Amino acid sequence: MGFFVAQLLTGLANAAALFLVASGLSLIFGVTRIVNFAHGSLYMLGAYFGITLMNILPGAFGFWGSIVLSGLIVGLIGVIIEMFVLRPVYRAPELFQLVATFGVILVIQDLALLIWGAEDQLGPRAPGLKSVVRILGEPVPQYDLALIAITPFILLGLWWLIAKTRIGILVRAATQDREMVGALGVNQSWLFTGVFFLGSALAGLGGAIQLPKGGADLLMDLNIISAVFVVVVIGGMGSIPGAFVASVLISVLNVFGVSYIPQSTLVLMYVVMAVVLLIRPYGLFGREEKAGEHGQVGEPDRPIRPAGLVGRSFVAVLLIGLAAVPFLFSNFSQVLITDIIIACLFAASLQFILSTGGLVSFGHAAYFGGGAYAAALLVSYTETPMELAFLFAPLAAGLLAIVFGWFCIRLSGVYFAMLTLAFSQLIWSLVFQWYDLTGGDDGLVNIWPSEWLSGTTTYYYFTLIVGVGGIILLRHLNHAPLGYTLRATRDSARQAEATGINVNVVQWTAFAVAGALAGLAGGLFVFSKGSIFPNELEIGKSFDALIVVFLGGVKTLSGGVVGAAFMETIKDWLTRLEYWRLILGLVIIGVVIIAPDGIVGSLRKVSEKIGLRRTEEFMK
Amino acid sequence: MLEISGLNSFYGKAHILSDLEFSIDRGEVVALLGRNGAGKTTTMKSIMQIVRPRTGSITFEGTQIAGLPSHKVAQKGIGYVPEERRIFSDLTILENLEVGRQAPRNDTPTWTTDALFEIFPNLYERRHNRGKAMSGGEQQMLTIARTLMGNPKLLLLDEPSEGIAPVIVEQMAKTILRLKREGLTVIISEQNLHFAGIVADRAVIIESGEKKFDGSFGELEKHPEIRDAYLSV
Structure with missing residues (x-):
């Protein structure tokens, strides 16, 4: 019995950070319709800032002050991301926004490495809450109890903000119909920025508040993001109470999973998610998503046609070239080209x-x-x-x-x-x-x-x-x-x-x-x-594939192949650089904003402009 | 108060408004008439900058509003009531009104929820209900009330009589006349010529995005051929 209760309490305490991060993600999604993949990175930044600040500020006041400050700093970082990376792509199709946030993940990873180094950092313990309490004979850390006590207040505060304040009303209205909110005189861009600030600050708080239980390392961004997605999807995208219930569910499940079926802890979470989605496709508290209701219209896709004579000849020449490779180049190039294909x-x-x-x-x-x-x-x-x-x-x-x-x-x-x-x-x-x-x-x-x-x-x-x-x-x-x-x-x-x-x-x-x-x-x-x-x-492998297709050009037939060939060719060279993630991340963000047509699409546009290629019929 | 000239708007590649031109004085009620697809809604959306006109000028009280973001247009005192109503169905009636609220303005009536509930008593009874549980007529009243919360000087009403019961249409006409008495300037788009004749001082007829007639209803009556050419189905 005592063991059971102690396990339950650990699970509830673990839910605190998860809930903070998930509610932030959910909030941002609800209003902006952007799934912020970089949300885990904000959590990681919260942890690093937390440690740095706690080392400077002394005592209990310093400890809790550091947590709040970390949240605010990360909130401001979120604002920077929103203004410079996402604002230019709000009207673009979903995928473009996702890819942009992938870029942000890479940039933040290298910036964190640059600032805090590669070593894992152990979180300081909370002043005054360093020991354990015996509950039914089992030791329960005091800090866990503090987290269990704090979380409902955060939930309550968020609920109040969303349900009772003018800002909350505007946020909910914008979740439903942004354009109409704008036509009623509300500046949506500031509403979006505000929501991004709050959502990011919550992620930062989550990162800082878990420090006494964990610490900070460079893998925690991707480690938490899949759990957070599971939570948000189970709870229902955009629902704060949903995020709370699902955080508790997943955290408690994890704790018991570790004790009783240690081989399947990771699997368990995804099984629960799949089951929930089967019964309630939009999560426990979610609303049905209607496609296209948010005015995300891109340029219409061009009609596709089989490659012309020029294209076919080019491919034929390329294939002959590839067939001739073993006669001309070393084994190493053959291995490289095998990888590329x-x-x-x-x-x-x-x-x-x-x-x-x-x-x-x-x-x-x-x-x-x-x-x-x-x-x-x-x-x-x-x-x-x-x-x-x-x-x-x-x-x-x-x-x-x-x-x-x-x-x-x-x-x-x-x-x-x-x-x-x-x-x-x-x-x-x-x-x-x-x-x-x-x-x-x-x-x-x-x-x-x-x-x-x-x-x-x-x-x-x-x-x-x-x-x-x-x-x-x-x-x-x-x-x-x-x-x-x-x-x-x-x-x-x-x-x-x-x-x-x-x-x-x-x-x-x-x-x-x-x-x-x-x-x-x-x-x-x-x-x-x-x-x-x-x-x-x-996940990284799936993301790589998405990025490659994106770089090549989503709205083309050959974008994936061209993008993959390009990436595989430069990868070897690129990964030798110390901060290659930073460079790649910036390139990805740049492509999303400046050349969303990708390599193939951009080449096509350029060749049309200089008259090498006939403009498509419907473009006239 | 509002002057439009040389306005050209597109949806993608479709040319919807071509060189549209008309103006409205303070205190006037103008009916924008025309068949389905003539460009009435696009005209309103272009004024609100929801549809971005490609060329042309729209001045409101002497300042250029073409190119401003929608919320700036609304903040200048233009209130828009869309045809599809676009109620925030997850919000209560009171919350819907709150979204529309703007600071009071000098030269136009200031609206409060109480004043609006007096005009639309049905809304008061259901003030804590969510928008999704409302009838078409109630939704239409809520959209108008929500827009009035922004204390507009100029009100754009897109087909307010569309899809609601005749008794409500009558109530709607009374409401518009009352708003006129309060000193509001109104542009109302309509297909219902009878309804438009009751509430409006002047008619502007558009067809394929071009202005075909601009004058009083008396004049329009003298030219049945215009009515037959551009309004009858």
């Missing part, structure tokens, strides 16, 4: 559902890594011949996409993105924690191709044929009925439905196809490296 295929598969289907998947790594692991497991445990195991990679990934897709395609927009993320995290945590089967962090090794394929040059040609084949297949699908109907569902699901298109089936099929081809890329990957590790399933 695999990355291109992976990006192309994401682009198919992302650009053609308008389905923004945040968890595409699940199918890449899923395919790779499926093949690797077969080789490791059943000594399946490589050829068969390789074929199994796209098959398994496709199956996985069919199962997950069935759940995901029933949601749209942000909820779709979150659910795909949750499923990919589910797979990642399974692989990561099921040590006996997958080797966990140690990965699976000795997954080599068969004798006849094992030479670098042979495998290079194998990758070239399979990879390019996959890319061409995807491109072809765009001009096939599946591609046409998929675009129809993207542009107007309702009209597509009325035309007789079964929207769900079309999207589901596309999701499965994209998953299978990501799995094919995973299969190529695992046999080229001879090993596979859980990091191929991480």
